Amino acid sequence: MDNDTRTLFFSFFNEVGIIAQLSRTALEARLPKGLTLPHFSVVNHLIRVKDGQTPLALANAFQVPKTTMTHTLGGLTANGFVEIRPNPDDGRSKTVWLTDAGRRFREDAIRSIDPDIEVFKSQYPEEKIREIVPELAAIRALLDAARD
Amino acid sequence: MDNDTRTLFFSFFNEVGIIAQLSRTALEARLPKGLTLPHFSVVNHLIRVKDGQTPLALANAFQVPKTTMTHTLGGLTANGFVEIRPNPDDGRSKTVWLTDAGRRFREDAIRSIDPDIEVFKSQYPEEKIREIVPELAAIRALLDAARD
């Protein structure tokens, strides 16, 4: 393989890794102590998509192992942000529901993060982000599919 | 803030996070047991840039805390991939040097990863990656600068 090509792909994944790391740190600095990006992401997902999903469905949505989702949901439950109920369709399974406190947590978080997004937007054009996101989504899908 | 705009930026960082996660897992599956992406990245960096750098310089290059780099270098030393020597210019500091085993580790890793890159390249045009990388680098730099 061409060395230049290899370096290019390594650079790509390297930049992606560092951006993920920096953005995560930046976001968590705005969250109440003890709460992490996954906590926020799950609550946000439950609002954007729909609550009442199973833990496994959430694990798949975020591409994390089941055990990780168990841990994350444990934290959300401890904070009273979600409620876990039995799944009427499947005795092995459960369903995850938002509480009012969960919705408030999400709204507070968004309110405190918005200014950072504004700053970022003022330094990097929204339009370019809009062009890149579909590409990233396609790449994500490819990597996911390759993971058989 | 416009809800659509917010969703766009969240999507961007979300895709980035999942790609980072999936690519990391994929790479580590090719590495000898016990070795991780940071191990490979540091060795690769020492070859691409130059060895003899200080641990702090490496921590800065990868945007990780000093303590994390100490841990990573400990693993590399335990595997005999790098050698830590005093820094002749500064008694507080050290320098990190590659060993032959370290170079071999890097070459073996690249050899086993190349096929995956080929597959990826066949599904997603290299040219698009080449366009996106500079954008990601710019975004990375912005996030880094915002981190005063």
Added chain:
DNA sequence: ACTATTTAGTTCGACATCGCACTAATGGAG
């Protein structure tokens, strides 16, 4: 020269992540 401040690196403790093994429930094959 002397002291205070800053800096490089480590140690330690807290915690997120994840693989492995386990339990309980489901579903399919005969």
Added chain:
DNA sequence: CTCCATTAGTGCGATGTCGAACTAAATAGT
């Protein structure tokens, strides 16, 4: 109906990551 394989979720142990506090060396200010 009975058994066996599969699936959802959890407990546990190992490990990566990182903040806080520490040591030792360098540097700045007087």
